Amino acid sequence: MGVRFKTQSACSALRAFSAGGKSLDSKGAYDRIFERTSSYEAAAEEENDHMDLCSTQDAWLLFHNDMVLVKSKSPLTLPSEDEGASFTDKLLHRGVLSPARGAFSWGEYPADEPAPQGFEPVGLRELWALGGDSLFHSAGTAFQMMDWRRNCRYCPRCAALMEPAEEGRAYACPQCAYVSYPTLSPAVIVAVVRDGKLLLAHGTRFPSGRYSVLAGFVEPGESLEETVEREIFEEVGIKVKDIAYFGSQPWPFPHSLMLGFTARWASGEIVPDGVEIGDADWFTPENMPEIPPSISISRKLIDHWLSGGIA
Numbered sequence: 021m022g023v024r025f026k027t028q029s030a031c032s033a034l035r036a037f038s039a040g041g042k043s044l045d046s047k048g049a050y051d052r053i054f055e056r057t058s059s060y061e062a063a064a065e066e067e068n069d070h071m072d073l074c075s076t077q078d079a080w081l082l083f084h085n086d087m088v089l090v091k092s093k094s095p096l097t098l099p100s101e102d103e104g105a106s107f108t109d110k111l112l113h114r115g116v117l118s119p120a121r122g123a124f125s126w127g128e129y130p131a132d133e134p135a136p137q138g139f140e141p142v143g144l145r146e147l148w149a150l151g152g153d154s155l156f157h158s159a160g161t162a163f164q165m166m167d168w169r170r171n172c173r174y175c176p177r178c179a180a181l182m183e184p185a186e187e188g189r190a191y192a193c194p195q196c197a198y199v200s201y202p203t204l205s206p207a208v209i210v211a212v213v214r215d216g217k218l219l220l221a222h223g224t225r226f227p228s229g230r231y232s233v234l235a236g237f238v239e240p241g242e243s244l245e246e247t248v249e250r251e252i253f254e255e256v257g258i259k260v261k262d263i264a265y266f267g268s269q270p271w272p273f274p275h276s277l278m279l280g281f282t283a284r285w286a287s288g289e290i291v292p293d294g295v296e297i298g299d300a301d302w303f304t305p306e307n308m309p310e311i312p313p314s315i316s317i318s319r320k321l322i323d324h325w326l327s328g329g330i331a
């Protein structure tokens with residue numbers, strides 16, 4: 021038994037449930053969500069230490085060596101609530117996602133032990149392809165929480181063992197009162213246009229032949245607009261203007277938040293930095309190189325330009 025997913029469901033992850041081979045209609049699923057909303061709040065308070073409420077959840081996002089363990093890839097089947105009993109005693113970290121993220125239970129299985137029998141590992145990107153956006157966002161959220169938990173076991177200031185705080189949303193040091201919140205690393209990603217052409221670059225770590233819009237991490241003290249200006253200038257040597265917000269996408273590799281922008285060329289000619297950017301050029305819609313898959317915000321920016329959204 022397990023919890024099966026309908027591939028690429030446009031509905032929320034919870035609507036996509038079918039438990040134990042029996043499909044749940046959406047009303048039934050939502051009734052169950054509302055029933056558990058209040059219990060989620062209670063679970064969040066006592067996450068990690070008192071996990072009895074986890075047993076009210078339908079499915080597990082179980083991580084092992086940064087992979088998600090599934091019962092089956094086809095049909096995609098996650099460990100069920102009942103199956104959780106076979107591994108929960110071993111979990112290093114565990115919690116429950118909010119109803120907005122599907123109310124999944126999540127946990128990290130010890131990396132130095134073989135995975136529990138009957139499960140196979142799936143990477144987050146593959147899970148995205150197999151289960152669609154909603155499940156990927158749930159798994160990405162769980163991965164970020166899991167990664168944060170394992171990285172803040174000890175206080176970075178005084179090395180004491182950290183303890184859950186603020187209703188499970190933070191960890192605090194009982195010795196020096198240092199508080200750790202889940203890690204987020206904001207990064208900008210920018211579609212720059214010039215005379216009907218789009219700036220695309222080949223990153224030195226990209227697959228061969230792949231081009232995309234430019235991106236870079238926000239540095240302390242910067243506004244997002246300043247990051248856009250600095251990153252574009254550092255990577256290809258041009259100045260931009262008319263910077264406008266486009267949209268955002270959580271990017272759990274391991275804890276980024278991609279913030280999309282559009283901008284126009286202001287001055288300068290392209291000079292790739294040769295470190296992060298191996299090649300860059302202005303492209304017309306008729307002369308496009310290989311670009312990222314449609315699931316990423318980089319592709320959404322490119323598609324937005326292709327459809328005439330950036331004049």
Ligand SMILES: [Zn+2]
Pocket residue numbers: 175176177178179180193194195196197198
């Ligand atoms: Zn401390």
